[in-house]
Amino acid sequence: MVLTSLENDKVKALVRLQQKKYRDETGTYLVEGEHLVEEAYKHGSILQVIALENMPISYDCDILYVTEDILKKISSLENPPSMMALCKKEENHEIVGDKILLLDGIQDPGNLGTMIRSSLAFGVQTIILSPNCVDLYNPKVIRGTQGMMFHIPIIVMDTKDAITYMKQHHIPVYGTNVVNGVEASSLTSSEKEKYCLIMGNEGSGLSDEVFALCDRNLYIPMNEQVESLNVGVACSILLYELGR
Amino acid sequence: MVLTSLENDKVKALVRLQQKKYRDETGTYLVEGEHLVEEAYKHGSILQVIALENMPISYDCDILYVTEDILKKISSLENPPSMMALCKKEENHEIVGDKILLLDGIQDPGNLGTMIRSSLAFGVQTIILSPNCVDLYNPKVIRGTQGMMFHIPIIVMDTKDAITYMKQHHIPVYGTNVVNGVEASSLTSSEKEKYCLIMGNEGSGLSDEVFALCDRNLYIPMNEQVESLNVGVACSILLYELGR
Structure with missing residues (x-):
C-alpha cells in the first residue's frame, strides 16, 4: 500500500x-x-x-x-x-571512558555535527551536551554527523554537574584560552591520557564561572590578525592533538 | 532622508x-x-x-x-x-607568496568561510578558488570568514592552470589521501617552507586527473570507523600542521 x-x-x-x-x-x-x-x-x-x-x-x-x-x-x-x-531517540545517561568532550551552549547545527564527527575520528569516548545546546536530533546536526552519532554515547547533562563528575573521577578539565594557556601540542602523553575538553558557545565562549573550574586552558597558536577559529575547527584541532 | x-x-x-x-x-x-x-x-x-x-x-x-x-x-x-x-568586488589576479591553498569545487558556503578564516590563522598567503566553487560573495561565505576575506588575496583560477603555476615556481603540490600518503605531522620544516595544498569537493574529493598532478598526498591519522572529516576541519588541521 x-x-x-x-x-x-x-x-x-x-x-x-x-x-x-x-x-x-x-x-x-x-x-x-x-x-x-x-x-x-x-x-x-x-x-x-x-x-x-x-x-x-x-x-x-x-x-x-x-x-x-x-x-x-x-x-x-x-x-x-x-x-x-x-x-x-536513545536515552544515554552514563558517561563512558575518560576521554570526554563537553559542549557548553553550542548553537550552530553544522558545528555540532562536525564536532561529533571529529570526536569519533580522534578517540573521544563520550560527548556531553549542555541542555542549552542545539538539539542533537535537529536534521542539520544529524546530516553533519554523517551517521557518526550512532557510534558514540552522547548525553545531555548540566555543565557544572559534568565538571563535578570529572573532578570526582580525577579527569583533568581543559578549557580554551590564550591567557594562562598551554599550547595544545606541548601536552605530554600522560596529560592526554584522560581529559574533559570543554568548548563554549560560538559568540560568547565559556562563562567566567566555567573557566574558574577548568584545570588548564589550551590554545592553538595562530596569526595575530585572527581573533578566533570556527569553534568546530578549534575543537577538532584540539581533539587531534589530544588524540596523538 | x-x-x-x-x-x-x-x-x-x-x-x-x-x-x-x-x-x-x-x-x-x-x-x-x-x-x-x-x-x-x-x-x-x-x-x-x-x-x-x-x-x-x-x-x-x-x-x-x-x-x-x-x-x-x-x-x-x-x-x-x-x-x-x-x-x-576586488579583482585579484596575482598569486602572492608560496604558501597557497587551492580549493577545487568546494560547494558549502560555511565550509568555504571556515577555510578562509583558518587560512589566515595558519599563514596561507593566497587562496585560489576553482571557477566551480561556491561564490566568494555569497552572504553565508562572507559571514563564515568573519571579515578575514579582507585580509588575504583570494583569486579565481582554473585548477590545472594553478597547478602549472606551482610547477613553474617549484612549489610542491599536496593532495590529501591515505593511499601513498604522508602523515601531515611528519613533514619536515623544509617540506613546509613552500606548499600548495589542494582540497577537493565535499562529496567527490579530488579528481584522478588532479591527484596525478600532486607531488605528495598528506593524511591525518584517525579512527577507522570514520571515513572522513568535514572538509573544513581536514583543511584546517593540515594548514595547522603546515604552519608549524
Whole structure:
C-alpha cells in the first residue's frame, strides 16, 4: 500500500518532527538518505522506514511507502531523498571512558555535527551536551554527523554537574584560552591520557564561572590578525592533538 | 532622508544582490552587521553604508538610511542587522607568496568561510578558488570568514592552470589521501617552507586527473570507523600542521 494523501494523519505527524517540541514529545526523530538510514538500521534505532513507492528495501522492518510529494513534505531538504526513517531517540545517561568532550551552549547545527564527527575520528569516548545546546536530533546536526552519532554515547547533562563528575573521577578539565594557556601540542602523553575538553558557545565562549573550574586552558597558536577559529575547527584541532 | 518604500528601485537593486547573477553583473555585494562593515571599511571596499534610520555612523562615506522593513528585505538573515554595506568586488589576479591553498569545487558556503578564516590563522598567503566553487560573495561565505576575506588575496583560477603555476615556481603540490600518503605531522620544516595544498569537493574529493598532478598526498591519522572529516576541519588541521 502506498500513502498518497498529504492530509493523512501519519504524514502530518512526520512533518511535525521537523520541530524539536514534537521530537521531544514523541521521543522520535527522522534521518534522511540511504547512508543515514543504513547507519540507523545497524544501530537498531529504526521504528519505520519511509520510502518512495516501488523502491526495493532490504531491511527487515516496518516500511511505509509514500509518494514523492509526501517525501518532499516530510523532508528538511530541498531535494528530498528517496528513503528516510523514523527513529527512536536513545536515552544515554552514563558517561563512558575518560576521554570526554563537553559542549557548553553550542548553537550552530553544522558545528555540532562536525564536532561529533571529529570526536569519533580522534578517540573521544563520550560527548556531553549542555541542555542549552542545539538539539542533537535537529536534521542539520544529524546530516553533519554523517551517521557518526550512532557510534558514540552522547548525553545531555548540566555543565557544572559534568565538571563535578570529572573532578570526582580525577579527569583533568581543559578549557580554551590564550591567557594562562598551554599550547595544545606541548601536552605530554600522560596529560592526554584522560581529559574533559570543554568548548563554549560560538559568540560568547565559556562563562567566567566555567573557566574558574577548568584545570588548564589550551590554545592553538595562530596569526595575530585572527581573533578566533570556527569553534568546530578549534575543537577538532584540539581533539587531534589530544588524540596523538 | 530615510528611504521608506519597499518598492523603491534602490531597494530592489539591493535585494537582487542575494543572487550571484546580479553580484556578477554589478561587481558589487553586501556585507551584513557592524563587524563586517568595519572590516570592509578598513579595507576600502565600501560604496555605501545602509543603516537603520537615526543610527549614528562614524564612517566617512555615502550613507543610505532605511526603515527596519527595508533592512529585513535586503538582509539574508532572519534577524537583520542594523547596519549593512554595499561593497565593490576586488579583482585579484596575482598569486602572492608560496604558501597557497587551492580549493577545487568546494560547494558549502560555511565550509568555504571556515577555510578562509583558518587560512589566515595558519599563514596561507593566497587562496585560489576553482571557477566551480561556491561564490566568494555569497552572504553565508562572507559571514563564515568573519571579515578575514579582507585580509588575504583570494583569486579565481582554473585548477590545472594553478597547478602549472606551482610547477613553474617549484612549489610542491599536496593532495590529501591515505593511499601513498604522508602523515601531515611528519613533514619536515623544509617540506613546509613552500606548499600548495589542494582540497577537493565535499562529496567527490579530488579528481584522478588532479591527484596525478600532486607531488605528495598528506593524511591525518584517525579512527577507522570514520571515513572522513568535514572538509573544513581536514583543511584546517593540515594548514595547522603546515604552519608549524
